[in-house]
Amino acid sequence: MLLDKPGEEPFEDELGEVLRRTGDLFEPIDRGELVDGAVARGRRRLARRRAAAVTGSVLALAAVGIGGAYGGGLLGASGDGESSVAAPTWSVTGGADGVVTDKDMIGILERLVPVGELIDTQARGTHERGGPSVSGVIDDGMGRAAVSVGLFRVSGAEATGQVTCPDKALVPYESCTGTTLADGSRLMIYQGYAYPGRPQDTRSRRAVLSTADGFLIDAHVYNAPMVRGSTPSRTDPPLDPQQLKELVTSDAWRRPLSQLPTTPPGEDRTGKEGGGAGIVSGWDVRNALVSLLPSGLKVSGEGYQEEYAYVVVDDGRGRSLVQINVQPGMSADVIFGEDATTLPDRTKLKTEKGPGEKGGKGVVMWTVDTVRPDGLRVVISAFNSVTQHGVATRETPALTMEQLTSIATSERWLSYS
The missing domain is CATH 3.40.1000 (Protein Transport Mog1p; Chain A)
Structure with missing residues (x-):
């Protein structure tokens, strides 16, 4: 562990929903045509860069979702519980361990989920377009609940935005805390809703670790078997904040992270997509x-x-x-x-x-x-x-x-x- 432990929708449809939710969580608003049109191309590129995993940014439009930027975070550094905790330095330099397959990713998540059985799993390995991600449903006998983890390379303001709590005046949520680890990594724990504008619906818990080495581990868990198309099956998601923290800080993710290419598939090293125009800061x-x-x-x-x-x-x-x-x-x-x-x-x-x-x-x-x-x-x-x-x-x-x-x-x- 990086931290010592204390004592019927298709996968791609689900992915698309998560990417849209990324905008809803870290942006103050949903942009309609602005989002669906103007941002569509950027979202597709962003999805590739972030391994297109089944995760979202707290403020991705401004992180409009848990995906905004105040001083680097889309919606600003308004997280509670600011503190620093000890954690060993973690540096990923590899590529020598070989390809991490979709089955490997599922195996990692199965080992790390501390409650119930993981069923209905789907994943991508490090060799697949979009990069490594894994999702499934936790069945602990108290109501099935969706869970997902995505692995990405990030840098600069994008990394900061992913681990910066949104402004509660703009994005309704229950709680959000930010913690700086001893090695400079940043951990955010978010508790809110899959759709911030409809707090009566599916509840979401999310843990995001942004390492000082430029990697991001992003985990979501819900109180429903699907993020959309199903009603909540339980009051709370099955993993509490401490369990989510242990999930994202596990060293089990080191190997797949080490396989992430410096330049994601479909994007050249100049930051251009398919030889097209460059990315605007x-x-x-x-x-x-x-x-x-x-x-x-x-x-x-x-x-x-x-x-x-x-x-x-x-x-x-x-x-x-x-x-x-x-x-x-x-x-x-x-x-x-x-x-x-x-x-x-x-x-x-x-x-x-x-x-x-x-x-x-x-x-x-x-x-x-x-x-x-x-x-x-x-x-x-x-x-x-x-x-x-x-x-x-x-x-x-x-x-x-x-x-x-x-x-x-x-x-x-x-x-x-």
Whole structure:
């Protein structure tokens, strides 16, 4: 152990749901067309980089889900119980132990689950596209419960965002704690819901370990046999926070982690996907967005991740969420079809006003979506609320459609083409 121990959905459907949930947990909101369209390409690439395991980030859109960024974490360092505990230094350097198969991954999880029997298992080995991951159902006689573990390489702000507790004002959850280990690794324990906007539904517990060596072990357990399509089978997930911590800090994961390639399949070493455009830094997107905001707005919250940033602004009449995605290598024909305006520089533009998509009372979403002739897509949305899960904080968003259009079409974004 890295820490001393104290005394009927197909797998790919489940994976897709988890990746969407990643956005819901670490982002303040679900982006609808913004997420499903503008972020689709980035999410697919992110899924590959993170081994496409059956896990999610607490704030992945801002980690909108347990996947946001305040000072490196999408939704910010608001975790409780900050402390440092002793743990031996762990360094993975290998590749010599041979391929870790899907059966090996299942065997590891079976050995590490401390209660009941692990059934309905599915996994990927280190040689498979997407990287190592394993999932199953824990049957301890008190209600079947889904469990999953994914292994990834991470670095920089992405790593920090995965182990930074979300802002509770933006993402509803029961508790979240962050612990720094003696070797510099970071452990986060999250207890909340599979769908933060619907706390009456499936409950989730999650443990994430980000090592100082650039690896991430991400484990989820639920109180239902499937994350969606089934009702809760028990009050609480079968693994408590201590058991989840022991699960992710086990040295049993060393061998599969040592097999993770430096460059994931399908992505070259320049950070480009299939020879296409490069990845845009979330920090750069954040800086550009803040510089382009109209005067008179106070920024009271912010977050970022790859190709995405958000700010919460206040003009004295209530707080308003603004979020933006910047993605090179997109196709206007695929995104818009013929339903778009062509600007003089041949940029395709589409605007839309509509309700929020998470059921927040009175929440509206204003969106400007653009694709330049070279394929650079900039899509920005503003809301009359801090989060779509809550209630409206004002009548309309703090930015007008004209101001959103000005930001989306700014020449500031040309450097990312």
